[in-house]
Amino acid sequence: MSQLERGRQTPTLEKLDAIATAIGIHPLSLVIYAYSCGQTDSETAEVQKRVGDELARLRMYDSEVS
Known part of the structure; x- marks a missing residue:
């Protein structure tokens, strides 16, 4: 954990x-x-809204491919 905290x-x-x-x-x-x-x-x-919007677009793509 300490190496993560220090960026190592x-x-x-x-x-x-x-x-x-x-x-x-x-x-x-x-x-x-x-x-x-x-x-x-x-x-x-x-950022939270952007992530929600992007997830919705990905779900639409996924349903189009299936």
Whole structure:
């Protein structure tokens, strides 16, 4: 953990999942939090909206392919 904090290691998706599970949150919440550090609440809300919009577009694409 200390190597992650100091930027010496980059976590894998599995490690992010384990960290999020250990603190009782969804892994995406952890990623959004990491990206939003130092941002205002409105900037964070904008990122959350963008992610929601992008997920909706991906779902539409997925249903078109199936």
